[in-house]
Amino acid sequence: MVMNDEGQLYTIEGITAGVIMLVTAFTIFNSGIVYTPGDAHISDMQIQQLGYDALLMMDTPDESVSLSQSSLAEMIQSNDGGGFKTQFNEYLRLHTGTTKVLDSLEFNATIFNRVTNGGAETIHSYHFSNSTMSEVSLLTREPAISVTRYVWLSDANYLNTHLGADEYDNDAQLVLLEVLIWRR
Amino acid sequence: METLNDEGQWIVMMGFLVAIGMFMLAIIVSQAPLVGQTTAESVMEFPKNEVQDLRGKLVSMGSTLSDDSASVTLQGRFSGDIALLSMSRNNAIATYSIDGSNWKKNGTYEDIFYTYHQIHIHYNNGITEYTEDLLLSQRNEDT
Numbered sequence: 001m002v003m004n005d006e007g008q009l010y011t012i013e014g015i016t017a018g019v020i021m022l023v024t025a026f027t028i029f030n031s032g033i034v035y036t037p038g039d040a041h042i043s044d045m046q047i048q049q050l051g052y053d054a055l056l057m058m059d060t061p062d063e064s065v066s067l068s069q070s071s072l073a074e075m076i077q078s079n080d081g082g083g084f085k086t087q088f089n090e091y092l093r094l095h096t097g098t099t100k101v102l103d104s105l106e107f108n109a110t111i112f113n114r115v116t117n118g119g120a121e122t123i124h125s126y127h128f129s130n131s132t133m134s135e136v137s138l139l140t141r142e143p144a145i146s147v148t149r150y151v152w153l154s155d156a157n158y159l160n161t162h163l164g165a166d167e168y169d170n171d172a173q174l175v176l177l178e179v180l181i182w183r184r
Numbered sequence: 185m186e187t188l189n190d191e192g193q194w195i196v197m198m199g200f201l202v203a204i205g206m207f208m209l210a211i212i213v214s215q216a217p218l219v220g221q222t223t224a225e226s227v228m229e230f231p232k233n234e235v236q237d238l239r240g241k242l243v244s245m246g247s248t249l250s251d252d253s254a255s256v257t258l259q260g261r262f263s264g265d266i267a268l269l270s271m272s273r274n275n276a277i278a279t280y281s282i283d284g285s286n287w288k289k290n291g292t293y294e295d296i297f298y299t300y301h302q303i304h305i306h307y308n309n310g311i312t313e314y315t316e317d318l319l320l321s322q323r324n325e326d327t
Binding site for chain 1: 196243261264
């Protein structure tokens with residue numbers, strides 16, 4: 001029996017038409033979502049981890065005795081925003097030289113503390129430190145990433161004296177350091 | 185009717201197959217940004233660093249406690265600060281207890297060498313719920 005080999009191009013044409021219709025449908029249903037590199041959050045994730053790691057390093061005490069002071073706690077206790085800026089910038093910029101991303105990070109650090117003075121429990125906040133703002137940052141910047149760290153202060157006497165009893169309890173306490181980091 | 189020229193059909197079909205193959209590969213490549221996005225988002229959503237921070241602070245505090253009123257004050261300060269600051273800044277409910285409520289001298293569990301203080305940590309930010317019972321061991325004093 002001889003196979004009938006007529007009309008093969010017509011068959012191929014039919015299949016082609018089918019595929020074109022499928023591609024069209026696929027394109028239409030996918031065109032509602034547009035991914036741009038900025039949406040991908042990959043660099044956001046890296047900046048977040050970098051920030052947490054930098055704060056962890058700064059909040060690690062020199063000695064292994066429990067509740068001993070870390071250098072970060074000492075900076076907060078003496079309200080040394082300048083010292084924090086130097087140290088945190090140094091940690092943010094540690095890299096292997098393969099990328100320029102890390103040299104373009106800026107930050108703003110705020111401290112939140114619980115105040116029980118006067119009976120009611122409230123949260124107070126104050127500006128702690130920030131990086132030197134470049135001119136570029138005034139024009140455009142990427143969205144900021146927030147990283148936080150609880151810091152144990154064993155002595156809040158200086159802060160209580162300088163910021164006032166309404167702003168700071170004179171107790172050993174935990175404060176929350178919140179740092180916003182962004183790429184300019 | 186003019187006869188259809190049916191030569192070179194294999195060549196046409198092979199070209200067609202290659203075109204479909206390239207289309208499939210393009211679909212796979214187009215998934216790459218999506219994969220990066222979902223991975224990065226789930227890493228950022230998971231409060232790994234917050235929980236580790238909290239856990240580290242509790243272990244650090246728990247191992248300094250003793251059986252006096254100063255340590256009760258310390259625990260009150262800790263739990264109040266953690267609860268209120270987590271709620272207001274991290275949008276999370278973070279609570280803990282040690283040995284039921286506060287640190288007990290003889291712990292929750294004990295064997296001949298160690299006293300174990302049970303630290304119960306609860307963290308919930310609406311997306312991730314984390315609960316842990318952690319046993320902090322303390323060497324018994326030689327009697």
